[in-house]
Amino acid sequence: MKTSYNSPELEAKVKNLPHKPGCYIYYNKEGKVIYVGKAKDLRKRVTSYFNRVQNIKTTRLVRDIADLRFFVVNNEAESFLLESNLIKKYRPRYNILLNDDKSYPYITITNEKDTQYRYVRKYDKRALRNYGPFPQGSNARSILRILERLFPLRRCKGNLGKPCIHYHIDQCSGACFKDVPREYYMEQIKHIDKFFKGNTKEVEENLKKKMYNASDNQQYEEAGRIKELLLSLDYALSKQEVTIDDDKNRDAIAYKLDDEKIVFVTLFYRSGHLLYKDESVHNYYGQDVEELVGNYINQIYQKNVLPDQIIVPDSIDLYQLEDKLKPIATHPITNKEISLYHLAEENAEEGLHQAHLKAQTVNNNEEKVLQDLQNLLHLPTFPQDIEMFDISNLGNDFVTGSCVVYKGGKPDRNSFRKYNIEIDEQDDASRLKNMLYRRYQKALVEERELPDLIIMDGGMNQVHAAKEILSSLDLDIPVIGLVKNNHHNTEKILDLNEQEVSLDKRSPIYNLLANIQTRVDTYAKSGFRQKQNRSFLTNELEHIKGLGKKKIQDLNKTYQTIGDMKKASYEELNQVVKNKETTKNLYNHLHNEDLENK
Numbered sequence: 001m002k003t004s005y006n007s008p009e010l011e012a013k014v015k016n017l018p019h020k021p022g023c024y025i026y027y028n029k030e031g032k033v034i035y036v037g038k039a040k041d042l043r044k045r046v047t048s049y050f051n052r053v054q055n056i057k058t059t060r061l062v063r064d065i066a067d068l069r070f071f072v073v074n075n076e077a078e079s080f081l082l083e084s085n086l087i088k089k090y091r092p093r094y095n096i097l098l099n100d101d102k103s104y105p106y107i108t109i110t111n112e113k114d115t116q117y118r119y120v121r122k123y124d125k126r127a128l129r130n131y132g133p134f135p136q137g138s139n140a141r142s143i144l145r146i147l148e149r150l151f152p153l154r155r156c157k158g159n160l161g162k163p164c165i166h167y168h169i170d171q172c173s174g175a176c177f178k179d180v181p182r183e184y185y186m187e188q189i190k191h192i193d194k195f196f197k198g199n200t201k202e203v204e205e206n207l208k209k210k211m212y213n214a215s216d217n218q219q220y221e222e223a224g225r226i227k228e229l230l231l232s233l234d235y236a237l238s239k240q241e242v243t244i245d246d247d248k249n250r251d252a253i254a255y256k257l258d259d260e261k262i263v264f265v266t267l268f269y270r271s272g273h274l275l276y277k278d279e280s281v282h283n284y285y286g287q288d289v290e291e292l293v294g295n296y297i298n299q300i301y302q303k304n305v306l307p308d309q310i311i312v313p314d315s316i317d318l319y320q321l322e323d324k325l326k327p328i329a330t331h332p333i334t335n336k337e338i339s340l341y342h343l344a345e346e347n348a349e350e351g352l353h354q355a356h357l358k359a360q361t362v363n364n365n366e367e368k369v370l371q372d373l374q375n376l377l378h379l380p381t382f383p384q385d386i387e388m389f390d391i392s393n394l395g396n397d398f399v400t401g402s403c404v405v406y407k408g409g410k411p412d413r414n415s416f417r418k419y420n421i422e423i424d425e426q427d428d429a430s431r432l433k434n435m436l437y438r439r440y441q442k443a444l445v446e447e448r449e450l451p452d453l454i455i456m457d458g459g460m461n462q463v464h465a466a467k468e469i470l471s472s473l474d475l476d477i478p479v480i481g482l483v484k485n486n487h488h489n490t491e492k493i494l495d496l497n498e499q500e501v502s503l504d505k506r507s508p509i510y511n512l513l514a515n516i517q518t519r520v521d522t523y524a525k526s527g528f529r530q531k532q533n534r535s536f537l538t539n540e541l542e543h544i545k546g547l548g549k550k551k552i553q554d555l556n557k558t559y560q561t562i563g564d565m566k567k568a569s570y571e572e573l574n575q576v577v578k579n580k581e582t583t584k585n586l587y588n589h590l591h592n593e594d595l596e597n598k
Contacts, residue, residue, distance in 0.1 A: 007066070018042055023071045025055065025068060025086065029064075031092040035094040040076065050062060061094050061286050096296055096299075105121075105140055107130060111128040116152055117144060123304070133304055134275075142269070150191075156557045161177060162177050250307055250308060252332075255348055262292065263280070265344050267343060279348075301348045306325070307330065309329075311341050369508040371511070379503070385407055389432060389435060391524065395445075400418055402419070404520045428462070433465050437472070440473055452478070455481070457482055457484070481494035490513060541586075565590060
């Protein structure tokens with residue numbers, strides 16, 4: 001069998017791996033982590049990468065492997081945890097990485113005397129009801145607006161002593177000015193339960209009745225709003241046409257791949273109805289498929305509530321799943337499970353087809369642009385990871401440093417960072433040095449991956465500042481600068497030799513660099529405004545009796561602006577302040593109201 005080790009040293013390392021469970025890390029020739037995996041048997045798994053048929057197509061991943069490290073663990077649970085931590089730490093190029101915000105929203109009903117709806121990003125164990133999860137595109141907010149109109153709960157802060165505006169339009173229970181019996185809320189919840197179990201006829205009829213009444217009373221704007229809600233309901237329900245004859249919550253997960261891409265699809269069935277679909281498209285570089293699919297499944301449920309059953313492909317070893325998933329994961333066995341899985345598989349196949357159609361329409365392929373950038377600037381390595389820095393300030397006040405990160409030509413928002421700059425020096429070069437030193441000194445201590453290219457938003461002074469700090473840390477990372485014209489638009493690159501290179505404004509390279517520059521500028525200004533708002537907020541709060549420095553800091557962390565704070569209820573403010581008298585003072589200050597009854 002033909003093998004493809006890139007060096008005798010690598011081949012020797014692989015052949016000496018133990019037959020034990022553990023995690024392995026692949027490095028490229030620059031010493032950068034490119035893949036992290038786990039295995040029941042380290043030698044078998046790693047050897048399989050190099051022993052695959054290579055005469056037709058040597059996979060890019062295998063071509064890039066120059067070295068490896070491994071960790072032996074006691075069991076699979078340990079290997080899962082270690083692998084997860086290593087992927088989060090290094091964010092390797094060839095691993096499937098779901099966004100950190102891959103958590104779906106829920107519509108919840110709070111468990112309190114006068115209950116209310118909430119649109120939340122996390123399953124609430126204390127809530128009376130949790131409906132969902134709803135992935136992006138599921139029209140959850142439109143559904144919430146429909147529920148608020150037809151089955152009103154408490155919509156206001158309650159106990160106002162007079163009817164609130166929502167009560168006047170039949171969208172509040174009346175807790176604002178009267179005692180609402182528990183039976184009222186339970187009756188409403190009964191209707192809501194029926195709606196989420198698929199009994200939507202009652203809702204449609206109620207909406208139509210309200211629309212016709214509004215029209216008869218010449219309330220045409222209101223009739224128009226209700227018509228929009230009906231259209232939203234039709235859209236939401238069109239995704240729920242597939243039903244199964246039980247009330248279980250099931251997820252069916254399938255995938256399809258070819259030489260270039262892999263597509264994962266999860267179909268979410270709630271109370272017997274296909275409620276929505278989640279699709280995830282990734283580049284495929286010849287990684288171990290079973291491992292990729294297992295990682296995808298494990299990541300999906302790290303932040304989301306578990307269903308009653310998860311149907312997964314036959315190719316997946318159920319024992320490689322996280323412990324909490326093993327009792328509810330199954331291969332498609334019964335006719336019902338096979339039917340649900342096949343539908344997920346069909347969706348994955350269509351997703352793969354659409355992914356290729358989309359790729360064909362993209363003229364400026366990110367990888368080609370990065371390759372062209374490497375050739376133009378004679379960079380020593382492919383610029384997979386790029387970091388760009390900027391400073392924003394008002395004179396010498398509210399100084400904020402910002403770093404944006406691009407991976408593979410696309411922004412990696414989870415890696416963006418802001419830095420408070422509080423130094424005596426008042427020039428931008430010193431501020432940049434402070435930010436760069438803090439960032440890369442910490443990266444060295446934590447053994448984090450370093451970028452392939454650093455871009456400074458500016459000319460010679462900024463580039464020199466960056467090089468000085470990198471030299472002091474004994475780091476050799478290429479640094480370039482973006483030189484702007486009199487109209488503050490990017491015009492030239494200051495290359496590795498500090499020579500100006502002109503850019504064609506129609507070129508993909510220019511578009512990429514201008515995009516990064518716009519992104520860092522916007523991000524820096526948002527950090528500056530946030531810091532400015534917090535300063536104003538602190539000044540405002542310092543006048544309130546009972547609020548000390550620590551509580552003001554806690555409020556600053558929770559609320560970005562005075563406006564955000566004004567939207568909070570007394571109870572929500574008290575969760576931060578934790579003192580009823582001080583909270584009363586704060587609430588009075590914000591609303592100029594009497595809270596003697598609180």
